[in-house]
Amino acid sequence: MKIVVRVKLLPTQEQASALQATLHACNQAANHVSAIAHTTGTKQNRALRAETYTHVKSNWGLGAQAAQHVIKKTCDAYAALKGSIKAGNLGRPGSKRHKAATGKPITFRPHAAQPYDDRMLSWQTEQRTVSIWTTKGRLKHLPFTGDDHQLQLLAQYRQGESDLLTQGGQWYLLATLDVPEAPQNPHPHGFIGVDLGIANIATTSTGHRHSGRKLNRTRENDRNLRTRLQHKGTRSAKRRAKRHAGKEARRTRDINHKISKHIVAEAQRTGRGIALEDLSGIRERARLKKPQRVTINSWAFGQLGAFIEYKARRVGVPVVHVTPAYTSQECSHCHHIDKRNRPNQAEFTCRNCGFVEHADLNASHVIAARGWWTWVCGAESQVPALTLVV
Template sequence: MKLVTQIRLLPTPGQAAALEATLRACNEAASWASEFAFDKGVQRTFALREHTYREIRARWNLGAQAAQHVIKKTCDAYAALKANLKAGNLGRPGTRRYRKATGKPVAFRAGSAQPYDDRMLSWQITERRVSIWTTVGRIKDVVFTASPEQLVTLALYRRGESDLVWRDGMWFLLATCEVSEAPLNTAPVDFLGIDLGIVNIATTSDGEILAGRELNRIRVRERTLRTKLEKKNTPSAKRRLKKRRRKEARRAKDINHKIAKHVVAEAERTGRGIALEDLTGIRERVRLRKPQRVTHSSWAFAQLGSFIAYKARRAGVPVVYVDPAYTSRTCAECGHMERANRVSQAWFECRSCGFVDHADRNGSRNIRARAWQLWRRGAQSTAPDPPPGQGRGTGRKRSATASGARCASPSL
């Protein structure tokens, strides 16, 4: 399986200037090639290369490999745009958002990532140095830093291209690694159900609540601070906003990584699979009051689900996705489903058998039970795909879908 390892470069001022000039030249060339592709309707790599390759090399002093990557990057951007349009992620045809996306060529920022292959970039991992091509010649002995785990992964599994990225005044190389997978556990003894939520980010069927309120308090504090700084609109307020703009996203990503690592380790230790909710397209299906929209939009459950999926795949743990419809209203003991069972956000009390439990734990137990039933039936999908034209967004749980379940293939 492919993973990306982020390596931070520590260039000298002279090296940083050369990298900045290279990145700017590559992205200017990509924007020019994008305009040509848009005007002439030439968006395939081979055809665009015939029309733009020599001009790119001459005007921006790019090497042969760099020019090839610039052209391929341009074509990949248009391929991604077409995929988003087809999936409905940019609105329906004729809408303002759709016209805005299709009415002008794709533009590349000066700091957009630039791919490098082994002809343009060489690694000396033990010395923590790289030799990298720039428009002013090859720069040797650029220092990089990484954690011991990343260095091991880089040394053993690095394959293919790496992307040069400039972000927040720092330089990074995103190296592609082909990591070996553990054999899939085809005979799990049970499943570990995971209930995803906004108040409690993840609750397991073992009764463990992973993060939640602390992260929400941090988000509220960051949002309040951003609002105050935006109202001030002074130069120092703008500097503080720029410095903090990705802080919340980095913290949420770190928490999601820790939750995913813990969940996969527990499932691997106990010989179980992992049961997750299929929350595909939920943002397009729900309607929220204004105070709820910001909190709901910042719910990074799709990221958490993807982290659990790839870590489980690497560990050989099977993952099954089930339809979450009515899992919060169904009793995990007797199976009775009633809206009144959900007394409050945190409290569940069955009106039939009197069973009482934390609402999220009860939901995770229902998710576990559905996954186990699906696995014993062969884990075949029983839920239809989203209607055409509806984006594959993510969001709150389903509230009016059938109670059938949907799952991914056991082989991931």
């Protein structure tokens, strides 16, 4: 299984300047390649390299490997855009979001991450240093640090490319690891259904609720602060908004890590699998009022699902995805589906058999049952090979 770990570089001021100049040059070159790809429609790596390689290498002072990685990075960005369009994440063709995404070339920020292969970057894991190529020459014996457990994994299982990036004035390398995964449990004793929502971020069929009420108040305050800073529009307000956005993202990631760890640990301890709703393209399918869209779409449910999947895969817990249709309206006892079964957000009362339960808990039982039948039918989940940063 492939995972990504982040290690922190400790450059001097002069070395940081060289790294910054390298990212600027690579991303300027990537913007040039992106403009050509958008104008000509050439978005395949080999064809685009034939058109742009010589110009990129000579005009921005890039080495041969760096120039090829810049072109490949651009092609990968257009491939990701194509995938988002196909999944319906950018709205219908002709919509404002769709036009904004496809009507102009993809642009790269000056500090966007740049991939490095083993010719451009070598690791000395015992000394905790790297040797890295820059536009101002190769930097040798550049120290790095990180979590001891992750550094042990880095020394054992590092494989493939690493990405150089900067955040908040700090420098990092994202390294890809190919970690052996535990054998999957072939005979799970049922499934834990996980219902995702707003009042409760995650409710499991075993009765655990990860409440979002306190968090929702914090998120509302965050939105209000962001709105005030956007209306103010000064340079200091923009800087503060950027810092605050990073804080929100870190808080979200931390909470999602904790929730996913708890769910996977419970499934491993009880010998069960995990059933999740297949929420791909949900933003396009859902018909919500604007205030509801802001509330529902602002939490990273996709990130939470990805965290659950990769943590489950590391310990051999099977994961299946089920259709989310009518999970909130179906009775977990008699499986009668009726819109009136859900009189309010928190309550479920079956109009057929009279069963009464908390709405989120009932939905999690429905998801668990669907997960079991999905497993029996042989439609196991295929967990993505590459996950988010751990």
